Amino acid sequence: MPVEGVAANGHLLAVSNLTKLFGSFAACNGINLQIEQGEIHALLGENGAGKSTLVKMLFGVLAPTAGEILWQGQSVRIANPAAARKLGIGMVFQHFSLFEALTVAENIALSMDANISLAKVAEEASRLSHAYGLPLDPKAHVADLSVGERQRIEIVRALLQNPRLIILDEPTSVLTPQEADRLFETLYKLKAEGRSVLYISHRLEEVQRICDRATVLRHGKVTGACDPKAETPSSLARMMVGSDVAAVTAEGTSAKGEVQLEARHLTVPARTPFAVSLKNICLKVHAGEVLAIAGVAGNGQGELFDALSGEYPVGDDSAVQIRQRPVGTRNINARRLMGAGFVPEERHGHAAVSALPLSDNLVLARSRSDAKAFLGGGFLKIIRRDAVTSATKRISEAMDVRKSGEDPPAGSLSGGNLQKFIVGRELDRQPSVLVVNQPTWGVDAGAASRIRQALVDLAKAGSAVLVISQDLDEIFEVATEIAVISDGRLSDPYPAQELSREKIGLLMGGMYGKTEGTEGAHAH
Amino acid sequence: MGIVEAILLSVITAATPLVLAAIGELVTERSGVLNLGVEGMMIMGAVSAFAITQITGSPYLGMLAGVACGALFSQLFAFLTLTLVANQVATGLALTLLGIGVSGMMGESFLGMQGIKLQPIAIPLLADIPYLGPLLFRQDIIFYLSIAIVAGVHWFLFRSRAGLKLRAVGDSHASAHALGVSVIRTRYLAVMFGGACAGLAGAQLSLVYTPQWVENMSAGRGWIALALVVFSSWRPWRLVAGGYLFGAVSISQLHAQAFGLGIPSQLLSSLPYVATIVVLILISHNRRMTLINTPASLGKPFVPDR
Numbered sequence: 125m126p127v128e129g130v131a132a133n134g135h136l137l138a139v140s141n142l143t144k145l146f147g148s149f150a151a152c153n154g155i156n157l158q159i160e161q162g163e164i165h166a167l168l169g170e171n172g173a174g175k176s177t178l179v180k181m182l183f184g185v186l187a188p189t190a191g192e193i194l195w196q197g198q199s200v201r202i203a204n205p206a207a208a209r210k211l212g213i214g215m216v217f218q219h220f221s222l223f224e225a226l227t228v229a230e231n232i233a234l235s236m237d238a239n240i241s242l243a244k245v246a247e248e249a250s251r252l253s254h255a256y257g258l259p260l261d262p263k264a265h266v267a268d269l270s271v272g273e274r275q276r277i278e279i280v281r282a283l284l285q286n287p288r289l290i291i292l293d294e295p296t297s298v299l300t301p302q303e304a305d306r307l308f309e310t311l312y313k314l315k316a317e318g319r320s321v322l323y324i325s326h327r328l329e330e331v332q333r334i335c336d337r338a339t340v341l342r343h344g345k346v347t348g349a350c351d352p353k354a355e356t357p358s359s360l361a362r363m364m365v366g367s368d369v370a371a372v373t374a375e376g377t378s379a380k381g382e383v384q385l386e387a388r389h390l391t392v393p394a395r396t397p398f399a400v401s402l403k404n405i406c407l408k409v410h411a412g413e414v415l416a417i418a419g420v421a422g423n424g425q426g427e428l429f430d431a432l433s434g435e436y437p438v439g440d441d442s443a444v445q446i447r448q449r450p451v452g453t454r455n456i457n458a459r460r461l462m463g464a465g466f467v468p469e470e471r472h473g474h475a476a477v478s479a480l481p482l483s484d485n486l487v488l489a490r491s492r493s494d495a496k497a498f499l500g501g502g503f504l505k506i507i508r509r510d511a512v513t514s515a516t517k518r519i520s521e522a523m524d525v526r527k528s529g530e531d532p533p534a535g536s537l538s539g540g541n542l543q544k545f546i547v548g549r550e551l552d553r554q555p556s557v558l559v560v561n562q563p564t565w566g567v568d569a570g571a572a573s574r575i576r577q578a579l580v581d582l583a584k585a586g587s588a589v590l591v592i593s594q595d596l597d598e599i600f601e602v603a604t605e606i607a608v609i610s611d612g613r614l615s616d617p618y619p620a621q622e623l624s625r626e627k628i629g630l631l632m633g634g635m636y637g638k639t640e641g642t643e644g645a646h647a648h
Numbered sequence: 649m650g651i652v653e654a655i656l657l658s659v660i661t662a663a664t665p666l667v668l669a670a671i672g673e674l675v676t677e678r679s680g681v682l683n684l685g686v687e688g689m690m691i692m693g694a695v696s697a698f699a700i701t702q703i704t705g706s707p708y709l710g711m712l713a714g715v716a717c718g719a720l721f722s723q724l725f726a727f728l729t730l731t732l733v734a735n736q737v738a739t740g741l742a743l744t745l746l747g748i749g750v751s752g753m754m755g756e757s758f759l760g761m762q763g764i765k766l767q768p769i770a771i772p773l774l775a776d777i778p779y780l781g782p783l784l785f786r787q788d789i790i791f792y793l794s795i796a797i798v799a800g801v802h803w804f805l806f807r808s809r810a811g812l813k814l815r816a817v818g819d820s821h822a823s824a825h826a827l828g829v830s831v832i833r834t835r836y837l838a839v840m841f842g843g844a845c846a847g848l849a850g851a852q853l854s855l856v857y858t859p860q861w862v863e864n865m866s867a868g869r870g871w872i873a874l875a876l877v878v879f880s881s882w883r884p885w886r887l888v889a890g891g892y893l894f895g896a897v898s899i900s901q902l903h904a905q906a907f908g909l910g911i912p913s914q915l916l917s918s919l920p921y922v923a924t925i926v927v928l929i930l931i932s933h934n935r936r937m938t939l940i941n942t943p944a945s946l947g948k949p950f951v952p953d954r
Contacts, residue, residue, distance in 0.1 A: 185826055217826065221820070222820075223823060235828075
């Protein structure tokens with residue numbers, strides 16, 4: 125259903141001098157932006173550039189500190205999301221605002237302002253979802269749906285309001301390449317109907333492919349507006365990052381050594397109703413090798429990390445082997461003592477205690493594995509401050525961690541700098557096995573390239589490195605071998621040079637190659 | 649009236665306050681707020697119901713006073729935990745201690761007074777059904793209300809839009825806020841409903857169960873109600889089943905004593921609490937069930953980032 129046009133000269137949405145302060149920090153600083161009717165407009169920027177803050181203001185979730193929003197030429201104040209929807213602005217959030225315990229229809233009904241019966245909502249949602257090629261079962265519980273399906277709910281939910289402008293926040297970060305293609309089809313359809321799309325992303329390739337215009341943000345300011353098709357990826361990256369990003373060099377990787385980390389038919393039942401069970405996972409990482417495990421979020425990555433690291437030991441001692449010794453039932457410290465290092469996915473609350481200084485975070489992680497270096501006083505185990513301080517300094521220098529003061533609380537560092545410290549904390553031990561989950565999630569390009577280089581260098585120095593990541597660019601940068609995890613099953617590994625993105629996409633969707641025969645016995 | 653009938657009647661009387669207090673707490677917890685002050689709101693309801701009945705001579709006015717007092721008292725908890733974002737567990741415990749203390753002070757001059765009982769209302773025709781009639785349709789108004797409230801809560805939670813919003817707030821307050829649902833307002837109302845129900849439960853104690861005022865007469869029923877909510881896995885009709893089970897256990901100890909069974913009375917009177925512990929252990933055994941039904945943001949404070 126096409127929508128009617130805006131007054132000939134006007135923009136659909138114009139933002140002038142929009143500013144949002146958190147304390148003295150300007151998350152958005154004097155933003156100017158215009159969106160025309162029927163265009164797909166990209167909002168580009170690194171994490172922390174102010175993209176999310178900007179769209180939250182447009183959708184009425186945050187109140188601007190200063191500046192003006194013009195909707196079809198009229199100055200408006202968007203007090204809350206209901207007001208935004210009333211104007212004709214729909215939003216699809218990056219972290220889905222869905223309720224797991226409710227059904228698809230209930231979730232959709234929640235965002236409808238008018239009092240329509242649930243049956244009617246279900247019927248309308250089902251009709252719209254098919255019209256836009258986004259099939260959905262209205263009676264399904266959200267907890268049982270895949271990430272891609274959940275995103276469809278969000279999109280259908282937005283479409284039910286018949287919006288003029290749809291805002292999508294990093295929509296493809298959780299999708300397989302095939303799912304993303306399907307999403308793009310839907311976006312073209314919306315554009316053809318005269319609707320506008322504000323497309324937030326940091327994936328340059330996508331933006332070049334589908335967007336008509338782009339506005340680039342850096343540190344809360346607009347640093348450029350352009351036609352992305354007329355730019356090159358590196359010129360766009362320059363606008364986003366402000367300088368050229370160092371490319372990771374992976375040449376000259378040493379020859380394969382001994383197997384350092386191995387999983388043998390690792391099978392782990394799901395711990396919670398929302399967790400994924402691991403099914404017959406076999407993998408080997410040799411010294412000098414980086415094995416990357418690709419996959420869409422929520423397919424068992426976290427569970428695999430827990431089993432390999434010993435955060436949750438598994439029942440079968442021989443299912444996990446570190447340096448060819450069975451460790452399945454041993455805990456994380458026992459595995460660290462054998463020369464392994466682990467970097468979990470979440471920086472805050474998992475890999476680091478935000479409120480504690482870096483030095484304390486260092487002691488927490490390594491007090492057992494490096495007791496000789498960090499603890500003194502015999503059985504009293506008194507922390508040796510001098511040793512800890514110098515190690516903190518050493519790590520910060522090695523990884524170029526930028527911080528205020530000698531030893532600030534972990535929470536005061538930016539995501540990228542904290543991640544560099546956390547990775548550096550493990551690298552500092554020169555582990556012969558390193559398992560790292562989502563090493564650069566939500567990290568700026570500079571820090572990401574520093575971390576990836578460190579992983580490659582570690583492997584070159586003869587360690588076995590296992591990287592679990594959702595970021596295909598990252599995987600191709602660091603990996604020598606690639607395997608794909610889907611619904612708790614791991615594909616066979618492929619040499620990185622032989623694997624195309626399309627092939628990975630198929631594997632992500634659960635299309636296995638050779639492993640098909642073994643999986644039947646373990647299917648549930 | 650036969651002995652069986654007498655026992656069943658006393659079970660209903662013992663179960664009604666448990667069901668009432670628990671259904672209120674169920675709604676509160678469905679909105680994501682853990683109010684451990686049920687015992688305190690209940691005892692405040694009991695004392696104010698008794699006092700107003702004595703002053704006005706009308707147990708119906710007394711009952712309304714109990715409801716109002718419970719609701720009002722709960723708003724102290726709501727203000728502290730929702731507006732000032734105080735810790736819910738600590739504030740709930742404080743509310744219970746405060747309620748027991750204040751009710752003792754308020755009730756001092758009513759100690760030992762002869763109470764006025766809420767009289768049963770016979771429902772025409774239905775009251776004449778043999779066996780069932782005298783049990784279910786010759787009851788006081790609070791019993792009828794307890795069943796109506798459970799039915800109403802079930803309809804509200806699973807059929808109405810407002811109930812859907814309330815469940816959404818309890819499942820993920822951040823998402824509900826992003827959708828434009830007023831989290832704080834929903835929670836204030838849910839806490840108030842919980843308080844009103846606890847107040848009504850208290851009124852039943854001092855107007856029906858034992859029509860007099862005795863200090864600390866709620867005797868831990870608020871805690872049993874809290875356990876009942878978990879027992880029911882936040883589903884209204886299961887809560888009724890649990891309430892009557894607990895009612896039966898607590899009554900059976902009285903009858904067992906009356907029959908002169910050779911079991912120490914202290915052991916018998918601890919039965920309801922033992923049953924609470926046993927049931928909680930059994931429930932926690934089924935983790936999957938508990939996880940799916942538990943309001944995911946239960947007890948977590950909400951501060952909008954504005």
